[in-house]
Amino acid sequence: EVQLVESGGDLVQPGGSLRLSCAVSGFTFSDYEFNWVRQAPGKGLEWVSYISSRGSTIYYADSVKGRFTISRDKDSLYLQMNSLRADDTAVYYCAREAPAVTRFDQWGQGTLVTVSS
């Protein structure tokens, strides 16, 4: 069974840092690309970052560029979040992307990040 399980969400003060993880199982991790997508309370989906299957290509949304870093290792995806702001408060999802077809075909359950003093 394909599974993506996010962890690391927490309450953090503005200006703080947090590292999210997404552990995968049920498929060959290195065959796929991955994304982080977030959803602020009561709002729509916002794409955050993408990493290619080998990690050689990385993209960021303008809203997080210079503050967030995506990475991957073994069977896990990561999102290092620095200089956190109140508007980073959201549920963060990891999403698997099938190469060439570019569809987000599997999603984790999400992890909540709250930035507040």
Added chain:
Amino acid sequence: DNQMTQSPSSLSASVGDRVSITCRTSQSIGTYLSWYQQKPGKAPKLLIYSASSLQSGVPSRFSGSGSGTDFTLTISSLQPEDFATYYCQQSYTTRTFGQGTKVEVK
């Protein structure tokens, strides 16, 4: 950035209705367009990819069409389990989601 405009932002419909949601992009994206369904408290679910391909396991009442800058998601006969929020997403230049369309009970 490739801006995406999804419309309407919400609609009211009854079971059995035919429902259409449109997505327009500011730049041509070929068919690099997917549609997702999201229910409250749940992760999004892929419905359509490559503009018109039905994801495995998704009912055939869902269909997608379009290419270039204009796309449509159609639900041919709305079922009770289809009341949800729908998002389009492009993967031609980085990735972007539309603002969402909430389908509510009339």
